[in-house]
Each structure stands twice: as structure tokens, then as C-alpha cells.
Amino acid sequence: MKSAVIDRLDALTPYAREFLQSPPAHPEPPVRAELFGQQRFEEHGRSLARAQPVDEGGQGGSRSPSFFPRVADNIRALRRAYDYISLTSQSGHYVTPAAEWLLDNFHLVEAQLQQIREGVPRRYYTDLPKLTVRHLHGLPRVYGIAWAYVAHTDSVFHPQVFSAFLRAYQQVSELRLSELWALPTTLRVVLVENLRRVADSIAHSKVAREVAHAAWDKVDALGLPELDTLSAMMKERGLQRAYLAQLWQRMPTEQQEQPPPLVQWTQQHCPDGHALVVESQVAQVATNLTVSNIITTLRTIGQVEWVELIEPLSHCLAVLDEIPSFQQESELTRKQITHSLERLSRRSSRTEREVAQAVVRAAYLTAQGKLVNV
Numbered sequence: 001m002k003s004a005v006i007d008r009l010d011a012l013t014p015y016a017r018e019f020l021q022s023p024p025a026h027p028e029p030p031v032r033a034e035l036f037g038q039q040r041f042e043e044h045g046r047s048l049a050r051a052q053p054v055d056e057g058g059q060g061g062s063r064s065p066s067f068f069p070r071v072a073d074n075i076r077a078l079r080r081a082y083d084y085i086s087l088t089s090q091s092g093h094y095v096t097p098a099a100e101w102l103l104d105n106f107h108l109v110e111a112q113l114q115q116i117r118e119g120v121p122r123r124y125y126t127d128l129p130k131l132t133v134r135h136l137h138g139l140p141r142v143y144g145i146a147w148a149y150v151a152h153t154d155s156v157f158h159p160q161v162f163s164a165f166l167r168a169y170q171q172v173s174e175l176r177l178s179e180l181w182a183l184p185t186t187l188r189v190v191l192v193e194n195l196r197r198v199a200d201s202i203a204h205s206k207v208a209r210e211v212a213h214a215a216w217d218k219v220d221a222l223g224l225p226e227l228d229t230l231s232a233m234m235k236e237r238g239l240q241r242a243y244l245a246q247l248w249q250r251m252p253t254e255q256q257e258q259p260p261p262l263v264q265w266t267q268q269h270c271p272d273g274h275a276l277v278v279e280s281q282v283a284q285v286a287t288n289l290t291v292s293n294i295i296t297t298l299r300t301i302g303q304v305e306w307v308e309l310i311e312p313l314s315h316c317l318a319v320l321d322e323i324p325s326f327q328q329e330s331e332l333t334r335k336q337i338t339h340s341l342e343r344l345s346r347r348s349s350r351t352e353r354e355v356a357q358a359v360v361r362a363a364y365l366t367a368q369g370k371l372v373n374v
Helices: 002-008 014-021 038-051 071-090 097-104 106-119 122-127 141-151 159-170 177-217 224-236 240-249 261-269 273-301 306-313 315-320 324-328 331-348 352-367
Strands: none
Touching: 002 014, 002 224, 014 071, 014 177, 038 141, 038 159, 071 097, 071 106, 071 177, 097 106, 097 177, 097 273, 106 177, 106 273, 122 177, 141 159, 141 177, 159 306, 177 224, 177 240, 177 273, 177 306, 177 331, 224 240, 224 261, 240 261, 240 273, 306 315, 315 331, 315 352, 331 352
16 A cells, blocks of 8 residues: 555655655654753763763773764765755755755765764774763763763854863763863764754655655545555654645645545644644754754864863873973874873773873982882
């Protein structure tokens, strides 16, 4: 029955047909939650640190996922959504502002995959502390931190708020220097994940509208059983209200003596069509805001002076800065020192701050001309 109904809607695009013939699944919600200000973020940083048990060894179990969870799949999904939205926009269908953002900035989205790959090598993440909570099991702790930040800002990047969030987190649980340096790439990964979810939502809503238009184009060929089948397919995919809103908007303005089944069906199932349209408009505004925020933040991440943001957040660097000569060293020398410190920390099972404190003590004793055994 379902295939027969789809076949009758001969105006459907291949994307819409494939979507309707695939196993039904509701779209994943965007990475979006209650918006936090700086004070609320500081509270959340401390509570999140308490709620995120980690495997400090960094292995996360023998079956831990890749750090780059479905990044390549996200890019492929974004390309499919882009192609579909672009095709329907060329055919004269209405394009929402969020869809226009995606169409105009897709070159930036595609560049993210290369930037993610080049940002930090995959092997870099094998030693990072991994989360042990079920829904993020095996992923680096910084992934959970980035997810929380993106969700509670609606994908907006505020350096001051981000720094306050991380400082508060470290009041409970210190982050390694390697974790702090992983954050720019991790933010990109979460933003691409969020954009994929929003783009899927945009594309699926367009499918719902496309099906509604196709039904009206076949208004004299669809009976009540076929219309019920179409409605059930939309409901299975979480798109019934978007579908009904578009049907209602296509309703004829003049009364008909013997209206076709589609008119009767729509009148019965859309008792408050105005409310459906308002709901659709509100959802479009929220989606447009999220997409514009994601695109803007992806640009911003590439422009931020991360050294200036991250170094003040590192507890071990704050300790090393007590050595006057360390502050005067070149960037290359500082990197060599911190890399050695990270390796020594892993091998000695001491925190990076403890190792840095030992280095400072050694430097002080050496300056005093005393024998040092750290």
C-alpha cells in the first residue's frame, strides 16, 4: 500500500522517494538546551565535572569509539541535504532562511573535514582521559565538555564565557594540557554534528512540504485510504505537523459543493490550521538562528588566538610561569618543555601540575646551588 501511494505521487524528487521508502526514523534533535549566562555556566562547569567519570588511562575500554564520531558520515549527510535543498530551491519551492544559510556557506562546511583532520592527529586522542558514562562511553572527556558548551549557547562562541566554564570545571577536575589543546578541534566536531542534525531537519521538513504539494497535485486521484497512509508515513517520521501545515496552506479559499477527499480529509485533520502555521514559523526561526550561529562559530574558531585563550587556563603552565626563564623562552622551547612534562606525567602517574611543581622546586634548588633529586 505504501509503495503504491508513493508511486502515485509522480512529482516527488528521488531524495523524497528514498526517504519515504527507507525505514522510518525520527530526526535526531539538535544539540540545543537551556541557554546559560556566564554565572550559570560556572555552576554547570562544576556540576558537569562531578557528573563525568573518566578513565584516566585514556583507553576507554577495548571497544571505545573513534574520537571523530561519524564526522565523515556527517559530511556525507550534509552533502545529501545540500543537494536536495539546492535542487528544490531551483525548482521554485520556498527556501527557508536556514536553508539559505546552508546553501550560501556550504563551502565552509566542507572545509571543516580537512581542518578536523589536520587540527590534531587521531593518535593524539588515544591517551586522553575517556568518559565512562553510557551515552558517551569511550569518547574523550573534552567531547562531553564541548557538547555541553555548544548545547547551552545554541552554538555561539563567547571566549570569556568559554574560559569561565573551563575554569569552573577545573575547580573540581583538572584538565590536561593536551585536553585543552584538543578543544578547538573538538568544538568543530560537535558543531558539524549539530549542523548535520539541523540540516537533516530542514531537508525532512522540505520532504513533508513536498509530499503535501504532490498530494494536492494529485487531488483527484487520492482517496481517503491513500491519504490516511500518507499521514501515517509522516507520523512515523515525526513530520506529521509540518505535513499538515502545508496541506492546510494549500486549501482552496472558495467553498466547493462537492469537495474532493483531500479537502475533506484536511478539514478533518487540521481543525486549527493557523496554529500549525505559527508553530512551523516559530520552528523555522529557531532553526535559522541555530544554523547562522553554527556557521558564524565555525568561522570564529579559525580566527581565535587559541594560545592566548588556552595557556591561561592550564594549571601546569601557571606553575611553570613561576620560573622567570620559562616565560622568556621561545614558543618552540616552551612546547618542547610542556611535551616532556606531559610524557613524564603519563609515565609517573602524577598530575601535570605535580610534575610542574617538581620542576619549579628543582629550578629553585639549582638556582640556590643545591643538589637536586626530583
